[in-house]
Amino acid sequence: MTEDLRHFSIDCQLDYQLVGDTDFLFQVHVSPLGDQTLHEEWLEVTPDTARWRIAVDPVTQQRRLRLRAGSGPLSLRYRAQVSVAPRLFPPTAMVDQANVTDLPDEVLAYLLPTRYCESDLLAHAAWKLFGALPPGEPRVRAIVDWVHEQVEFLPGWSVSTTTARDVFVRRAGVCRDFTHLSIAFCRGLNIPARLVAGYAPFYDEEAPDFHAVLEAYVGGRWMLFDATRMSPLSDLVRIADGPDAGDVAFCTIFGGARMLRMSPTIEPVNGTLPPTSGFVRSL
Amino acid sequence: MTEDLRHFSIDCQLDYQLVGDTDFLFQVHVSPLGDQTLHEEWLEVTPDTARWRIAVDPVTQQRRLRLRAGSGPLSLRYRAQVSVAPRLFPPTAMVDQANVTDLPDEVLAYLLPTRYCESDLLAHAAWKLFGALPPGEPRVRAIVDWVHEQVEFLPGWSVSTTTARDVFVRRAGVCRDFTHLSIAFCRGLNIPARLVAGYAPFYDEEAPDFHAVLEAYVGGRWMLFDATRMSPLSDLVRIADGPDAGDVAFCTIFGGARMLRMSPTIEPVNGTLPPTSGFVRSL
Amino acid sequence: MTEDLRHFSIDCQLDYQLVGDTDFLFQVHVSPLGDQTLHEEWLEVTPDTARWRIAVDPVTQQRRLRLRAGSGPLSLRYRAQVSVAPRLFPPTAMVDQANVTDLPDEVLAYLLPTRYCESDLLAHAAWKLFGALPPGEPRVRAIVDWVHEQVEFLPGWSVSTTTARDVFVRRAGVCRDFTHLSIAFCRGLNIPARLVAGYAPFYDEEAPDFHAVLEAYVGGRWMLFDATRMSPLSDLVRIADGPDAGDVAFCTIFGGARMLRMSPTIEPVNGTLPPTSGFVRSL
Amino acid sequence: MTEDLRHFSIDCQLDYQLVGDTDFLFQVHVSPLGDQTLHEEWLEVTPDTARWRIAVDPVTQQRRLRLRAGSGPLSLRYRAQVSVAPRLFPPTAMVDQANVTDLPDEVLAYLLPTRYCESDLLAHAAWKLFGALPPGEPRVRAIVDWVHEQVEFLPGWSVSTTTARDVFVRRAGVCRDFTHLSIAFCRGLNIPARLVAGYAPFYDEEAPDFHAVLEAYVGGRWMLFDATRMSPLSDLVRIADGPDAGDVAFCTIFGGARMLRMSPTIEPVNGTLPPTSGFVRSL
16 A cells, blocks of 8 residues: 555765776666665766766666766755565464575575675574574574674774674674674575675764665565664665675775765655656666 | 597595584585586485575676585585686786776675685785886786795695785685685785685695685786695686685584585696587586 | 592603704692691603793792693692692681772782683673672672583693683683683672693593692682583692683693693592601602 | 994874863883883873872883873873983894793783784785895885885874785885884794884974884893984884884873874984983882
8 A cells, every 4th residue: 555655865975086987886776676666766976077877687687886086076966756565474383494405596595604704603602592492483583682782883894804703702892883793693504695885864864874674585585674773664764685784885995086975865755756657767 | 629628537525524504615626617617416315304506696606606515424425527627827927907996897896805714804915015016917926926935835824714914924824725815815905805715736745625716806807826836827727716715615504513524626638528418417 | 637648649641743942831839838748749851951940929838830841741740649638618608708908918819800701791791690699708609500501521621811701792712711701700709810830530431630729819818710520629739829720730831842741630639648747759 | 332322312292182080091200121221200180180190010110101081181291301322233144033931921911912013914915025035124114114214204194093904005104004014924924023112302203203113022121213313213212112003102091182282393402411320200
């Protein structure tokens, strides 16, 4: 029903200062599939001399902006109007965990350790902490609850190379750290898990930031979880998912650039957005 | 020309002792694409009660054996007759390195750090060691030469969690370690790189083992390199490629199993194998 | 009272095979101070050509055997007759924790992170886990109880380079690992802590091994704790203490040697040992 | 001869903002022994309510300021007039390296790995890089030359937990990082090595900072080396030495404090300082 849809207006501004020719990979475009409907979007890149194109993943329809620019300032502004269908989760009792051999082929990759989620190192700890709990959704929920309680939200403690192991040791981090640790625990328990990057309104935080949450494969489907509890999952506007934050970073830089500004704002929109049949897209 | 083909006979035996129900992912099947032709192959799994199927990657045709078995012994025997077309490399001068933005979309993933190849941590060292060399194939060649000289081939120094960083620090390892370090350096220099797992005859080693070599994307194509020099690249029979050894391990175990025997033998075959049009496959 | 003394007979055999000239540092001699009385001891080194002397720490009287030998076999046999006075601990309520500034100068070093006890990395976790508990002895006891419950005794999981961080992550190890993690937590909470190496009868284990336990400075004195619970603390015969296992290893090798045998047996002795006034020492 | 003495005026200002009761360990006092003569010194601590005393090491005469203060600002100003005798090094040919067993007992500790110098992890690399060079002083010189060339001086790359391994991997750091890596290599090659903290005029840098250099035990004595080449060793005014930077940090904080200012200025003084027989010390 249309009245259950959540509507959001996104305005994401990213400014950089470049030293020499630099290649970028931006992942800021909203996903147009699944429970999301994209009504309108605009992209503005300054200066004009920047060379770019949008790469669309043939399977997931996730979009990446591939860009090359020379010395000097670079600015990117992405705006979008999106609506998100209600996210209703099945009753816990139905959400069981499959044997590895019964998992679909395409989710197997999400069982492996990755750069930021060393599930091989954390598997023994995961079994000791969560192995006695009922498998499936309850176990994942216990993981994110544990992470929420044991890890402190402390901006500035983690850097771009911080991994799940580091977060487990230091017990502090930001949303991507919470999610990396949750992912590593899940995989250590043979539950496929990945990171979802997106826009989310942080009602209690002053500065806007990209969000990162967990998606675990239980009961034959991917389910969203958020160990930070910074924003309701109903308000998450998905950009992309991947094995960990390295795959879905909002910006990956090949070369020398300094970020001057990052402002991924998202606002809930009152009233109903225009029907999708009539939307106009600038791209 | 047929007379330039190399023919190989593979006989791979893997034995395990299982403690409870255990899931496996085996990657021992030879790749049937590219410069390889598969003439015949056999797979035997003991006991009969083991439940298994072969998952084929829709794009690469790489095959994975997904298997579940209960307590007790488990044995796997894979045999194959394969021929490999001559691997001729273009002249060095033609093999340049593209800007990141000009790389095909599908190779971008091979620029990112992975569990065993922390190219983010090693990028600065890579630039200091190899940044002054001509880009493209010469730079990759310098990397594998450096790894060959600076890292000692020492079985027993590395474990399943050893990464490129560890190898760079300890300067010792086996083939997968040599390859992980080479991959990390390549990616740190913005050269897409991946690991190729395969069978290779080690003419100077007593015990057979799986091999792992580097594939780097230079000059618009994937090129093979081997920092170990244990076996000519013309003799490598490819099983699969992936971002690092985690993705293409010959065996990934979910549960409790002890390996009793690993014997991936490969023998060059004199004479010509039967023409591919007439081959028989047991699977 | 004499009848409360515990008497032990120690027989420690260490055998090596040397490749070239090799220097050793052995710490196998029992400490003759504090609550221990050394009645008799013998040391035998084979071959005769090995050059050695015993270095005695001027403050602690701890002894180290410094030895140099050439290619071939090297054997060391150390035997001792020791008695240990009863180890009675003050009531918990009296054992408070001093401010750092009120600690004696000589214990300050035991607050710093060391090679195997990265208390700087684990301090935040320590505060989150134990910061709400009453300071002093109760907090240390909570630490060793936690380590006992959360870390599994699994020989073979740790190697000579395993640190407290690794043990915290992997939740498995042997006695030195249990102690390193306990030390790191203590220091993270500003409690001076060190490792005590010694002989201890492991009544439930088949093979004899050196033991390592925690000593924490609370209530103005050093107190022993054992997170492994493998042997009663009343039965520990102290060799030496130091910031971590690196300082008090039973053997540190500079060169190429392979250990063939390690057998540090200790047996409780029935009856009373000869009075200390009449003891004879072979060294 | 007096005319060869170097004279320095030191003025070190440290300001902090404290959150709650906090304990400090400051090591800013100049060493009064060896080739240094202390003419005059002043220490000022604000506020008056801060409780402090100076702990003097009975062997080395190194001094540590132990201090406890409550919430609010804390300031420390240390000034000193010092002269340094000429540092003449013996000819290289005489500076040999002893067998470990022939080293004095008191330098043995400097062969062991420490928190920031994991010589156990780096030993194999050290042998591969420097093992073929003549032992003793030439090998140490080769180490610091290598570190000078291969590691980039890049403030901001390292943090308080950065170790020699990290520096070896990332090839960037500041003076303590250069020294930690040099120490780890030395110890890996069985050369006792430690860190010397001090004041040094950085003629090419804008902001004053504490300095950290290497001291290696070769040819029967401790010799200074500086892999950074930021300041001549003749101009180093020694504060203290220790196994690594953790032991001789200018400030170790137990509690919550934020550093507002660090200004350890040192100026060469023209003319001769007053003779030591007539000096006045404020402490």
